[in-house]
Amino acid sequence: MEDQPSHSKRYWGRVAYVLFLTVFTLGCVEIGARYYLGHVLQKASDNKFRFNHYRVYEHVPGFHEGDGKEDWIVINANGFRRREDVPMKKPAGTTRVFFLGGSAAHGISSASPYPIVHVRMEETVDAHLERMLKTSMPGQRVEVINAAVTGYHVFQHTEYLMSELLAYDPDMVIFFDGANDHYTNNPDFQYMTDFRYQFWKPLLQQPSLRSIWFQFAFWMSKYSGAFRGYVAWSMNRDALKETMRTDLLRYADGSPESIAAHKRVARDQFLRSIETNLFLLQRDSVRAVLCLQPMLVLRDTTLLSPAEKAFLHKDVNVQTLYPIVLDELRAVATKWNVPLVDMNPPFNDPTFKGQQLLIDYCHLNSAGGEVCAKALTAVVQRELHRPLAPAASDSADVTAPAAPGT
Helix, strand or coil, X not given: CCCHHHHHHXXXXXXXXXXXXXXXXXXXXXXXXXXXXXXHCCCCCCCCEEEECCCEEEEXXXXXXXCCCCEEEEECCCCCECCCCCCCCCCCCEEEEEEEECHHHHXXXXXXXXXXXXXXXXXXXXXXXXXXXXXXXXXXXXXXXXXXXXXXXHHHHHHHHHXXXXXXXXXXXXEEECCCCCCCCCCCCCXXXXXXXXXXHHHHHCCCHHHHHHHHHHHHCCCCHHHHHHHHHHHHHHHHHHHHHHCCCCCCCCCHHHHHHHHHHHHHCHHHHHHHHHHHHHHCCCEEEEEECCCHHHCCHHHCCHHHHHHCCCXXXXXXXXXXHHHHHHHHHHHHCCCEEECHHHHCCHHHCCCCCECCCCCECHHHHHHHHHHHHHHHHHHHHCCCCCCCCCCCCCCCCCCCCC
């Protein structure tokens, strides 16, 4: 008969062996995930975003991304892309400007299928603009604060202003938008409820096995590169599903029907949000500047650098709707007596022939950020010294038609 202690010893030996293999395998997966995130994708192993009750999601304060030698992205304690923290009480003699927008304003790095290029802290539009304003306004303390967040739509700026930013007593807010919501063409699209990142809410509010797993994975992603990679992949997958479900980018073919469809969705969605933002700022005596961000597909192809030519692709909606969107924004700017800066003409200046200004379809490198800052500097300086004027008559038509190509 087999000895009982010997049998027990072999049993626990097998358990220890299985535990060792499990821990070893998980360790290898974790090391591999961290290597892939850090050296292949060149991304931080920490989460950059977290849920926000008002804006759907926000930056994680204190987030850093870099290669160990330098940080190309720094999120301060306020949640802004800025090295220095910003006191809510504005120091005496300070001119405070907030820069709002999506990923192009934030200064996101490009990623596959485009070559990976990082936009460093000193290379963003706001960083260039702050330096230029300090040079052109000697003796004055100037802050240009990057509060842009990747993926943000104009309605999220509204929530951001009301919940946080107006409390910082800004002198001016610059809105740098376009790619995320200006070129929509589906009148059935519901701006807020169909927003592609709204998948956060059911995952956090509706109990299910999937939501429990997501919350566990999201919590683990704070400590694990493998879970960080999984959460990023699953969120991108869900955002793509939402985009496909709502048919956000129904193609504009230039027909009267498609243009009319755009005008309906524009009037009821992003134009309404822009006007809400301008009303809030005017109420608090804060100046505003509207910008239409540059798009690669709107650049003169004879001016493109070799890199830009390599990843240029058609975008029917942007190409068709650009003149209509520009006309809509001009009408809003006129109605509210604020400047509008279209960044596309500066990007088509022959001076920049052969010079790369974008790292993918809409995101800027340092040279592109500098072009935008130069286009803004004189406008910002003039507006800061101009007395605040009342808005134009509410009877202005912000959806007046524009002929394609104007």
